[in-house]
Amino acid sequence: FKKFIASISVLFLLLNFHSVSISQSSEFKQSQMEILPLTSFLFANRDTMRAGWYISPASKNKKNLKSVTKKPEGSLFVQLKPRFNEGEYQLALRVLRGGSHQRTHLREFTGGKPLNHKVYITIPFDFLIGVIQGEAIRSLFPNDRVEAGGWLHQVTYDWETPELIEKVFTNSENYIYPNSIFKQGINFTIPWKSLRSDLELEPLAVRDPLFIRRDDSGLRYAFYRIKHGDTLYSSVIIRFIGEKTHYARSQNASDLLILNGLADARSLSPGQYIKIPLEWIRSEYLHHVPSIYRLTEEKNFKKNIKPKKHKPYNILQNESGKNYKIDTISQR
Known part of the structure; x- marks a missing residue:
C-alpha cells in the first residue's frame, strides 16, 4: 500500500511539473508573439537595425487611469546586432543612453547569453541614445516630416496612444489628446521647444567656416577644417566655443583631443x-534656418490665398481641395 501511495505521489508531481512547463512555455510563446518588428533602417551607414512595438502580457488588459483607453499599453523597441568582436562595454558605450554604466542591462536583454554579431538583441526604446531613437522614429513613421515651427506627426498605427507619443517625442507628461480624436490619419505638430533635442530631428545649421556632418557613430557634430597657422586653442576653442575661464578652455582642449x-x-x-x-558651439555660429521651408505652387494655387500657419499641438484636419503645401529641405 505504501508503494502504491508513493507511486501515486510521484505521478502527481510529474503531471504538475508537466503542466507548469506547458504553462510557462505558452506564456513565453505569447510574450514572443507580442514583439512586432515593423521596419528596418541603416544606422550610421553600417548598422542594420529593426524597430517595432511590443506589449507585455501582464499589461494587456490594464487600463490607463488618465485616458481610460481600451488600447493595450506598450512601448517601442529597437533590435540591433553587436559589431564583430564588440564586447559589452563597447556596445553599451555605443548604443545605450547611460553608456558603459548600463552594460549590465545588456545581459538582461540577451538573457545571459554571450554577444553574437549575427544575432539581434531587442532593446527597449528608453535605454537607447537619442540619435538611434530618432532614426527609429523616422523609419516607423514615414509620413512624419519637418514643418515650419515643429515636427509634424501623423498617427499611423492603431496602437498609438497620446501617452506613448508624449513619452517618445517629448519630456512632458501632460497628455492633452483624448483618445476619442486620437485616431489613424490625424496630423499634429510638435513644437521644436517641446521636441526632445537629442532625437536630432530638428534641422540645424552653422555659419561658415563650420559645417554639420554625422560621424561614424551616427551623431551630428560641427566640423572645422584646419588652415595653415591655426591652433586648437585660439582657432577652435576661443573662436567657436567661447569659454572665458582658462580652466574651462583647458578642459575643452583635452576633450577635443580625445x-x-x-x-x-x-x-x-x-x-x-x-x-x-x-x-558647445557659440550661439552666433549655431542657428535654425527658416529658409529650409518653402511654399510651392500647385496647379490650383491662388495667389490671393495665404497658407495657414500650423499652431503648436493643433489637430490638423484633412482638407479636400487644398491649394498649397509645404516642402521641406532637410539637412539630415
Missing part, C-alpha cells in the same frame, strides 16, 4: 578636420 583621436594639440596639420559637439 574626441578627435589626437595625441597632441601641436600635431594639427592643414586640411585636417576637427569635430566639435554642437552643444
